[in-house]
Amino acid sequence: MSAPSQTAGREPADGGPLAARADALTKAYGTGPTAVLALDAVDVDIVRGRFTAVMGPSGSGKSTLMHCLAGLDSVTSGRVWLGETEITGLGDRRLTQLRRDRVGFMFQSFNLLPTLSAAENITLPMDIAGRKPDRAWVDTVVETLGLGDRLKHRPAQLSGGQQQRVACARALASRPELIFADEPTGNLDSRSGAEVLTFLRQAVDQLGQTVVMVTHDPGAAAHSDLVLFLGDGMIVDRMAGPTADAVLERMKRFDVIRHG
Numbered sequence: 001m002s003a004p005s006q007t008a009g010r011e012p013a014d015g016g017p018l019a020a021r022a023d024a025l026t027k028a029y030g031t032g033p034t035a036v037l038a039l040d041a042v043d044v045d046i047v048r049g050r051f052t053a054v055m056g057p058s059g060s061g062k063s064t065l066m067h068c069l070a071g072l073d074s075v076t077s078g079r080v081w082l083g084e085t086e087i088t089g090l091g092d093r094r095l096t097q098l099r100r101d102r103v104g105f106m107f108q109s110f111n112l113l114p115t116l117s118a119a120e121n122i123t124l125p126m127d128i129a130g131r132k133p134d135r136a137w138v139d140t141v142v143e144t145l146g147l148g149d150r151l152k153h154r155p156a157q158l159s160g161g162q163q164q165r166v167a168c169a170r171a172l173a174s175r176p177e178l179i180f181a182d183e184p185t186g187n188l189d190s191r192s193g194a195e196v197l198t199f200l201r202q203a204v205d206q207l208g209q210t211v212v213m214v215t216h217d218p219g220a221a222a223h224s225d226l227v228l229f230l231g232d233g234m235i236v237d238r239m240a241g242p243t244a245d246a247v248l249e250r251m252k253r254f255d256v257i258r259h260g
């Protein structure tokens with residue numbers, strides 16, 4: 001096992017423009033003797049136009065890292081930027097607006113509204129924000145995701161994989177700077193899961209999007225460009241150009257430490 005390194009989440013200086021960044025990000029839940037240190041002075045750079053996966057044992061801080069980077073959760077100390085904007089210290093209103101304008105979310109449960117059609121679900125966040133969708137862009141997203149003939153369907157009339165693709169289109173529709181996906185294939189059979197991962201990959205390669213995905217699945221992580229490994233609230237390792245086998249081997253080393 002490599003020694004925990006506080007620089008494992010940092011990019012080399014020529015890594016490219018950043019979609020998000022954290023400096024010494026620390027998050028504690030609770031106070032006093034029962035406090036849990038979920039993130040321990042994490043430094044991380046998320047490079048624009050890249051697909052980054054976040055892995056690690058249960059409780060290692062993956063979801064907390066994603067929530068803090070996305071401005072969904074407050075930090076205990078440290079600093080976080082979305083693009084060029086520092087979000088630590090922003091008020092609720094400004095933060096909500098920034099998230100709405102710059103971030104797309106995909107969760108394990110698709111969170112689609114059952115009474116709306118696929119098309120209406122896709123543009124719902126923009127409708128709520130009073131923003132006019134860029135029709136040409138939305139059409140490109142819909143076409144890339146192969147949803148053209150499903151737009152009038154309600155979620156219940158779609159397969160799980162199709163529902164997750166609608167959720168993916170919804171995350172992409174406003175052309176966010178950054179998409180956060182938390183176990184996006186967790187509720188899908190392996191074929192639908194592979195489809196969704198292929199589409200996320202295409203979103204990066206063909207549409208230039210930036211994706212950060214939390215996953216437990218080495219096969220899912222293998223679709224990314226870079227895997228960040230979290231252990232006990234620290235980024236302990238990174239792997240560029242991952243394969244499922246290599247990720248699995250790396251994850252096994254966490255087990256050895258735990259049980260060995």
Ligand SMILES: Nc1ncnc2c1ncn2[C@@H]1O[C@H](COP(=O)(O)OP(=O)(O)OP(=O)(O)O)[C@@H](O)[C@H]1O
Binds near residue numbers: 038057061063
């Ligand atoms: N709201 C909360 N209150 C108290 N402790 C929390 C809270 N949310 C998370 N934690 C703790 O913080 C640590 C990190 O949790 P987190 O959910 O980020 O881990 P994870 O790596 O995403 O786990 P999993 O893979 O099981 O989803 C854990 O010890 C967890 O119990």
